[in-house]
Amino acid sequence: MNKVxxxxxxxxxxxxxxxxxxxxxxxDVPSLLFKxxxxxxxxxxxxxxxxxxxxxxLLVKMISEHEENCLxxxxxxxxxxxxxxxxxxxxxxxxTMQIIIISATYVDIIGTMYFIKTPHLFIYATLLGVCGxxxxxxxxxIGSVSWLCFIPITIAFLLALLLTITKGSFTFLFPILGPGxxxxxxxxxxxxxxxxxxxxxxxxxxxxxxxxxxxKGTWIAFIVxxxxxxxxxxxxxxxxxxxxxxxxNYPHHEAIRFISAGFLTNLELFFFPxxxxxxxxxxxxxxxxxxxxxxRLFRIENSRFIIPAIxxxxxxxxxxxxxxxxxxxxxxxxxxxGSSIGFILIPLLLWILLHxxxxxxxxxxxx
Amino acid sequence: MFHLRKKxxxxxxxxxxxxxxxxxxxxxxIDRLAYVVxxxxxEAEDESNRIQVTYVIINPNYGPQNSSQGNEPPREIISIxxxxxxxxxxxxxxxxAKEITYDALSDIVxxxxxxxxxxxxxxxxxxxxxxxxxxxxELIVTKEDAYTFLVDTKPIxxxxxxxxxxxxxxxxxxxxxIPADSQLLYFTRITETGNDLFLSTYATSKVTxxxxxxQYDSQFKAGDLFFKGEVNNTQFAGSAVFKNGQMIGTMxxxxxxxxxxxxxxxxxxxxxxxxxxPFDSKYRMSLRINQQDHPxxxxxxxEGKPSVHVEIDLLVDVLTNHSMTExxxxxxxxxxxxxxxxxxLQEKISRFIERTQKEFEGNPFGxxxxxxxxxxxxxxxxxxxxxxxxxxxxxxxxxxxKLGRFGRQSSVPELKx
Numbered sequence: 001m002n003k004v005x006x007x008x009x010x011x012x013x014x015x016x017x018x019x020x021x022x023x024x025x026x027x028d029v030p031s032l033l034f035k036x037x038x039x040x041x042x043x044x045x046x047x048x049x050x051x052x053x054x055x056x057x058l059l060v061k062m063i064s065e066h067e068e069n070c071l072x073x074x075x076x077x078x079x080x081x082x083x084x085x086x087x088x089x090x091x092x093x094x095x096t097m098q099i100i101i102i103s104a105t106y107v108d109i110i111g112t113m114y115f116i117k118t119p120h121l122f123i124y125a126t127l128l129g130v131c132g133x134x135x136x137x138x139x140x141x142i143g144s145v146s147w148l149c150f151i152p153i154t155i156a157f158l159l160a161l162l163l164t165i166t167k168g169s170f171t172f173l174f175p176i177l178g179p180g181x182x183x184x185x186x187x188x189x190x191x192x193x194x195x196x197x198x199x200x201x202x203x204x205x206x207x208x209x210x211x212x213x214x215x216k217g218t219w220i221a222f223i224v225x226x227x228x229x230x231x232x233x234x235x236x237x238x239x240x241x242x243x244x245x246x247x248x249n250y251p252h253h254e255a256i257r258f259i260s261a262g263f264l265t266n267l268e269l270f271f272f273p274x275x276x277x278x279x280x281x282x283x284x285x286x287x288x289x290x291x292x293x294x295x296r297l298f299r300i301e302n303s304r305f306i307i308p309a310i311x312x313x314x315x316x317x318x319x320x321x322x323x324x325x326x327x328x329x330x331x332x333x334x335x336x337x338g339s340s341i342g343f344i345l346i347p348l349l350l351w352i353l354l355h356x357x358x359x360x361x362x363x364x365x366x367x
Numbered sequence: 368m369f370h371l372r373k374k375x376x377x378x379x380x381x382x383x384x385x386x387x388x389x390x391x392x393x394x395x396x397i398d399r400l401a402y403v404v405x406x407x408x409x410e411a412e413d414e415s416n417r418i419q420v421t422y423v424i425i426n427p428n429y430g431p432q433n434s435s436q437g438n439e440p441p442r443e444i445i446s447i448x449x450x451x452x453x454x455x456x457x458x459x460x461x462x463x464a465k466e467i468t469y470d471a472l473s474d475i476v477x478x479x480x481x482x483x484x485x486x487x488x489x490x491x492x493x494x495x496x497x498x499x500x501x502x503x504x505e506l507i508v509t510k511e512d513a514y515t516f517l518v519d520t521k522p523i524x525x526x527x528x529x530x531x532x533x534x535x536x537x538x539x540x541x542x543x544x545i546p547a548d549s550q551l552l553y554f555t556r557i558t559e560t561g562n563d564l565f566l567s568t569y570a571t572s573k574v575t576x577x578x579x580x581x582q583y584d585s586q587f588k589a590g591d592l593f594f595k596g597e598v599n600n601t602q603f604a605g606s607a608v609f610k611n612g613q614m615i616g617t618m619x620x621x622x623x624x625x626x627x628x629x630x631x632x633x634x635x636x637x638x639x640x641x642x643x644x645p646f647d648s649k650y651r652m653s654l655r656i657n658q659q660d661h662p663x664x665x666x667x668x669x670e671g672k673p674s675v676h677v678e679i680d681l682l683v684d685v686l687t688n689h690s691m692t693e694x695x696x697x698x699x700x701x702x703x704x705x706x707x708x709x710x711x712l713q714e715k716i717s718r719f720i721e722r723t724q725k726e727f728e729g730n731p732f733g734x735x736x737x738x739x740x741x742x743x744x745x746x747x748x749x750x751x752x753x754x755x756x757x758x759x760x761x762x763x764x765x766x767x768x769k770l771g772r773f774g775r776q777s778s779v780p781e782l783k784x
Binding site (some may be wrong): 036172174175176177238247 | 392393
């Protein structure tokens, strides 16, 4: 089927990476931080970024040093066939879990904030149907779409942030240390999975035209995401104060319902379509990577044909939780803490194993 | 083989087609909606745990262009007893034909009686549940029942209720007679932190029967001002003071603009007030005060008794001169005037702060935000307990007055006795 290897440029790659990570500022990830981080949540974003840069650095290094620039090959080289497959399966289940939880969150956002009377099943089916279709088209199409939408989406996000900050007051950031240094440090450690998308996106490295672009693109995207998330979390504190924002499910959607630009009110209707497109891009990439790993794991040549099945499974599991805005939020907290461990440990493990193998291999010919 | 596949696809796609038959659940036709612009909430008279919800629904046909429509009223009012104002919508639909929506809701009117009750906070938090109610909806507290207030508010010239409320609110906020931040968001934000007092707009449609001789410009709250004429009796002046989500008192228009002077996020402009004339105590002079800069507030919360030092820079324009003082020829009189204004304002502000400390036991100036800067962690600040400390604070106010314009003609003729 895929005779010609699809290729991604640095622009498309950065656009995809940003669509994956920066849409987090609009869902319940900020509220996850506010629960413990209070008015210092923005520091947690920076703190997690420092911790997250270690696994990202290792991943980028391993992939760019490998001759095929492919994370699958790296995993197989490091762990061997059986354990490599087990590790891949673990990655796949993490990603599936994430898709289920986050899609349930997004359906809840749309269902409670915008389309109140529409049944959840219908929103779910539409959302994942569109994303699945995009994912079936392949990574090249997703790349072009995300780059095409990248600039308008970014402008809309930045406009929302700007309007929020101008309405806010910087005094809400004090007391500057919020819940205390210790709490900030622990939260930075256990919430490191905020950046776990940079792990999943490494599976796309093999589709990059040049490995240098992959390297550069990852770091540019990472820095922009950290910046964006920090400003976003900051802006919610500035507008609402931490006690109020702790009670919100989705601060971004509360913020865009509050702000207005001069005579223009009800701005959420302007921001909603951009947000929806960013969401579509995000889930298309998730589903694509998920089918990619699945295909590799079970040696399915045309992994895109399993996408409809994946979607059906995601929808049927995602609709299970009762009172989604409460349950899914709780599950998301645990999932985030759990995947933090994997995010730190897996790259570290790979790196150590690769190192040992290299040593053993280099010792063999010399002896 | 190919034929079979096509057939299967055809039947498969038939299964998907009915999805589109379901249509849009959330579709709303604008001509099928009844827009509530103001919502009144009272305590129900019959039972204790229910509320009386009043809707002011605008008539979209009303307007200067549609004079051919006849004498349609600009609004419709319906009041029902309900458990809350979310479900009241459905009950009201037994009377109102169109679907009632809060999309255009701009004001929530609460009776003073309900606002002073402990249960008020339970009812108002429903607003954060419903998606149609925005956090920038204005809160208005009325002296009488919200229902009476809404029915009596019949402006003759600006008869569309949403426009009337918007205009009178904007004007009141401009001259500082009503609080600047009376929106729902500020109510929840201040209540949840529990460190400051929230001020809501105070209004009434009842006019006092006789004038009060001791009352000077803006030293009144809604309902205290005597006026007559062929006008709508609704007045917006002063503020209702909320502590921990419960109303505890009222402030006059003058106190409300003094609050703006002391709040370091606000900067008042064009506040007109009057003070006794230093050269002839019989008369008062009118002043227009512009705040030059945000107030400088220094706090000492660590050592000894906690204290606050406030510096306010004001630019004062003298609008009247009833004592007919000649300032042009005697520059020392300007100095006397300046000192007199400074002393009067300083005393006024100090007296007001004392009132907030003694009567309200809390501050409506948002000073807790400045106090927060003096602490490193939230826990340390919570242990300090700002609300409890405030009544015992040593507050020192220093007003710096700079005289500005003396009107178009600065000199007046010398009066012969």
